[in-house]
Amino acid sequence: MYDMKALYEAASVADAVALRTAHPEAQIIAGGSDVLVQMRAGKRAGKELISIYGIDALRGVSLDGEENLRIGSLTSFSHITRDPLIQKYLNVLGEAVDQVGGPQIRNIGTIGGNTCNGVTSADSASTLHAYEAVIELTGPDGVRREPIRDFYIKAGQVDLRPGEIQTAILIPKASYENTFGHYIKYAMRSAMDIATLGTSVNVRLTADKKRIDRCRIAFGVAGPVPLRAEHAEAAANGKEISAALADTFAKTVLEDINPRDSWRASRAFRQHIAVESARRAFVESVRLAGGEL
């Protein structure tokens, strides 16, 4: 038995918005692998819950009219990894979320929950930042869209306004087209662990595959929220591909990141693995894109 005050079940998005408005203090529960654990620990004990888990309309991956990728917020990690559209256009996201927890967690955990809890270590978050994902939120006044960078306010807090729920995560076509990425999770164990550092890089090469046309990199656990390393990106954009470029790019991330000391790892160690992960993820992304190094 969970120590909850009351439970409200939403059957549709409209229903969820109405329940959010009627019970502003209630906590939304999607898959529950964070919320129920926190409730068990006493952190959210005695709270009201609004369950959105039953809204099947929020599950699945599709392409919209402009060929932007649309990931329903309740799509589980394992379904994202197995999805043919993800495998074709955004395989790095499928690989990243395949490193969350263990198999059972990946069956219950949702990408919406992973982003709405606002945690920097979320395995989906760095890749979504690196692809400039757009968050779709539905509330009493309809639908609004917001870049993921603005959605994250601070550690544990996202821009989810009264009455709103997150309904989808969109990846614009211009962001995934001809783009190849690689994610590296650094953790103490290879399963059932939280990232000490998460690094997601993606590149688009010029037609002759000699130069970097666009490079993007985002980290989890390199700051209080997931962050892009813009100096590093600028150091790579437009440049000719070489091993020296990979090194320059990797070292430049130190101008962008601000990791902390925690019991998992020191700031200095996180800086060290950030440089090494950036280099390896860059090299792999270039290789996937057909470039030679």
Add this chain to the structure above:
Amino acid sequence: MAEGHVMQYKTVRFYLNGRDVEKTVDVRASLTDLLRDDFSQTSVKKGCEVGECGACNVLIDGEAFNSCIYLAIWADGKHIRTLEGLLGPNGELSDIQQAFVDEAAIQCGFCTPGFILSAVEILESGKEYTDDELRKLLSGHLCRCTGYENILRAVKKTMYRRLGKPMPAD
């Protein structure tokens, strides 16, 4: 009961090991509570109760879930399988259960039902997995007795037997 809790119940109807069942549950119950207390499915173990150890694992619509962090009300309309559903009509063990016995993949037995249900999902996919893939697919379970090697071998042996292929030498 939490102070200020409003008593709430919901009637859920679902399939338990192929049987159509119905129960009115307290909305605060986990699926582990529902399966153990109302349906005597005592193979569903209460271990960590925070989704880390895998002892409460069951199959829901063919996928493995830790029932301790799954609300009982979400069972509505689902097909749920527990270890009890693997037994034959006269209580015979299924091939994967027998393999766990044969390979000494059990000591205290607490993790076993959870492991076996993950193994069922693996085996029913009909795919041939490498050792590394099998380790990853089984990584959501903790066993403090066996050291995992015998468990891996039991699953692998059954996988090859069902695929009709000889098991490669280690």
